[in-house]
Amino acid sequence: MKKKKKNENSSKIFLGHDHGVCFGDAITQIEDYFIKKKLQLTPLRRKVFEILIEDHKPLGAYEILEKLGKTGFSSSPPIAYRVLDFLIVHGFVHKVQGLNGFIACSNPNHSHFPTFVICRKCEKVAEVSEEKSGLKLPSPEISNFKIEKTTIELTGICSTCENAEIR
Amino acid sequence: MKKKKKNENSSKIFLGHDHGVCFGDAITQIEDYFIKKKLQLTPLRRKVFEILIEDHKPLGAYEILEKLGKTGFSSSPPIAYRVLDFLIVHGFVHKVQGLNGFIACSNPNHSHFPTFVICRKCEKVAEVSEEKSGLKLPSPEISNFKIEKTTIELTGICSTCENAEIR
DNA sequence: GTTAGTGTGTTATGTTATAACATGTAATGA
DNA sequence: TCATTACATGTTATAACATAACACACTAAC
Structure with a gap:
């Protein structure tokens, strides 16, 4: 404790x-x-x-x-x-x-560029705010491009489902 | 020169x-x-x-x-x-x-987590490799999640099109 | 020469999204 | 007051995207 x-x-x-x-x-x-x-x-x-x-x-x-x-x-x-x-x-x-x-x-006032974390097994979806996602945008490489909208989705398997998987 | x-x-x-x-x-x-x-x-x-x-x-x-x-x-x-x-x-x-x-x-041997930069006007699409995108994945926040696939798309307007826009 | 694996073809259907037009209602202002 | 407009919703039809299920051909392995 x-x-x-x-x-x-x-x-x-x-x-x-x-x-x-x-x-x-x-x-x-x-x-x-x-x-x-x-x-x-x-x-x-x-x-x-x-x-x-x-x-x-x-x-x-x-x-x-x-x-x-x-x-x-x-x-x-x-x-x-x-x-x-x-x-x-x-x-x-x-x-x-x-x-x-x-x-x-999940946070209308903050996340302009949210990341969605999606478990392919249980299909749970978590919205992670810009600050917490660890995402850094934009890079110098693309600074000549004006980002208006982002689609950032990470698909995989959450720890709960992974632990439950057999193999 | x-x-x-x-x-x-x-x-x-x-x-x-x-x-x-x-x-x-x-x-x-x-x-x-x-x-x-x-x-x-x-x-x-x-x-x-x-x-x-x-x-x-x-x-x-x-x-x-x-x-x-x-x-x-x-x-x-x-x-x-x-x-x-x-x-x-x-x-x-x-x-x-x-x-x-x-x-x-555009680079089969490298980009496992590519970023796509999409101009909404001319609809050109550029694939930016993981290294060059400035993208940092994953964050500690989501380290308990095993990422298998990413969808990262940045939509906006490229400098060429922006310069051409009237308003 | 049967079996299993793989690749392609076909029909039908499921799923997701939009175009085009109609109607209703409230605010604006001549 | 009544035309104009802006906006919200309703309706029909169809477009656009994707998959299920089954058939058949070819090759390799036993």
Whole structure:
């Protein structure tokens, strides 16, 4: 109890959390941002964001549509894609390319260039902020290029799944 | 002529090249690799690789299929996807997720974790090797995670296009 | 000469994403 | 007040991307 190995804390990027707090915080953040920017947090937009926050993992557009349908919204594809695009533009949602999925941003005010760490076995996804990822961008080599958007995804296997693997 | 600004050289990641040499080198490399690994560089596989090397930019699977069709190969989707998967596994092709496209690896023997720099305007794509990208992986934060594959894509605007932009 | 492994071909279908147009509603301002 | 606009959502149809499942040919190994 006196001393913990540093690794024990520093590596737990897939760790659980108090979801009630997380959910509430996220809603508050998006509400504040929308007011500040004079954007409309409509029922549909709110619902899509809630669906993503609730699940806390990447969902496909068609999964989102299904959930929308069950709560009385339209469930034709453009509905989801439009709202997702909007939320992405404003930094509240990211697309995880490797999974064709969408996930709520875990820290809308910070991560402009987030890294996603994806376990191919359990399919858990962790968003690691710019500061913590150890990622250094851009290099002098590409300083003549203006980066607007990054897709950084690290796929592999988390320690839990690796320990569980047979061979 | 005596002195060049360092930037002039170091930033030209989109620079042209002697394509004849590039093409020949690439074919030689893949031939050697296939012999060494006792793999079959069949006419189909060779053709797909040649198509990608020739164009030197990401092509969609269906674009490749069209080119295959014109040269007497079958052009049903699985043909392309199977060969592409094979070439990807062996490191001769990369998938550019942001464009749903496939591109020949510019340095099969080196870049295990390449970075792709993509201009959203001219759609040029440069592959930057691990060493040159300035990318540092992995961080202590994620050291408990075994990275098997990375998707690192930087989208933005290259200096040529930026200078050409009106606004 | 049967078997196993590999490569290609074919049909059908699944999955992901967008184009184009219609409708509704609120704010703006002549 | 009522045309104009900006924005949000709805709808239909289709485009674009990808894979499943099965068939067949060829080669190598036993």
